[in-house]
Amino acid sequence: MQQEQKKSEPQTESRNLHHEDLALKTAAQYFGEELMPLLGITGKAKYVAPTELIKLEARQMYQDFNYVSADNTWIHLEFESDSITTEDLRRFREYEATTSRTYQVQVITYVICSSQVRKPITKLTEGISIYRIKAVRLKGRNSDRLFALLEAKEKQGVPLEKEDLVPLLLSPLMSGRLTIGERIVKSLHFLQSSPNAVTKTELEKMQAVMYTLALKFLSKKDLGKVKEMIFMTELGQMLVDDGIEIGLKRGLSQGERKIVSLIRKKFSKGLTISAISEELELDGTYVEKVISLISEDASRNDLEIAEILISQN
Structure with missing residues (x-):
């Protein structure tokens, strides 16, 4: 997400705790199925592709999401809450080169930027080489308006539907007066108060997406509030059960x-x-x-x- 030396604590935590793997994989699947079209990313994802690359020097390179599209081109998604730097572009280029050589495929990198990123850098020129990524910004979407619309529907007694809930999953990337953590908590409240809008499985997938974005964007302190909400859900219980099982095995x-x-x-x-x-x-x-x-x-x-x-x- 950022330069490798400034990766956030939540991101490190997510890689050290194996019991969060279920949520991450579920989020990846749902992102490819439902959210890529909302982001304007062309191409339909057939299935989730590997995101962990191991070079000969045994340095692991973790990417956010990879998908294989219908034409077998790989779609690589990265999330950025800070401005895209030249070092970020070098890192993305390394991901692409390693993936392309390892799997013999073409790769297109999309960087999903939060509303805080005003003018993202999308091109890196070094020597005669020019490298480009595609930046996706939700600059025209305001989370305050989205929340107000859903609250108005609830007050009128109009049940929320799937089409109302899916945009909530992108609220951490939108603009608005609330912090990212507050948006995630508010979105989780809407999801949990509308269980009839989607199936139980789909609700768990949506919660997994919110949890994954929380891990990407929140500090350890802010992440605590989101974890409290997640652990009250069935997805949270699965994470707890899995964590207990791993803890017992370790013990x-x-x-x-x-x-x-x-x-x-x-x-x-x-x-x-x-x-x-x-x-x-x-x-x-x-x-x-x-x-x-x-x-x-x-x-x-x-x-x-x-x-x-x-x-x-």
Whole structure:
């Protein structure tokens, strides 16, 4: 989104927490299906394409969204809340070049700019090379007017429909008196108060888009309010359940690792299997299995052995 050295805390957090992967993938799917036409992006997305590129130097390059269009051209979307810099363009060019060479495809990069970006740079000239991106700005759309329209419908008792709710997903990129965080919270309120306008699955997809944009644009402090709202929804419960499952697995792995470490130390001192099992009060078969895994591959560390043991249970 910005230069690599100034990536936001929420963006880093989203990559470290595996349990948010579901929301990100769901948002990508819905973005391609519903929001690209609203942004004026030509071409229909057939399916979501990979967004993580690994170069030989083992540096991972994370892109926002990639889609394969009907003519097999890749549509690459990036979001910018700050002005587009020359360094951003170099980064986008690197993404395009790596993607094109890896998958043997043509790539077009669209940069979705918030209303704060007044005059986005779209061209980079270096030597005889000219690189261009397509900037998409929602400069003509005002979130205040959108919210006022929906509030007026609610007061009149007119039920909101899908066509009313979809534009809310772009409200963080529009202009308006509210902050981006306040717009996201307000949009989530509308979504949650209109459950009959869309199917349960579609509602979860919409919430996933809002959550993904929150991760992209909000500070850690502002993100807390959005998380509170998300975690009251069914999508939020799925994220919590997934996080608990991962937490349990991590806890089991760490506990098992400590036992493996003790067995390794005793074994390195020349103690027999029976002596180790007696001293540590462990089942002899379990101790034998641990020592077997240690002996099979000396490069395995304690955590790797612990995870093997857990997977075998």
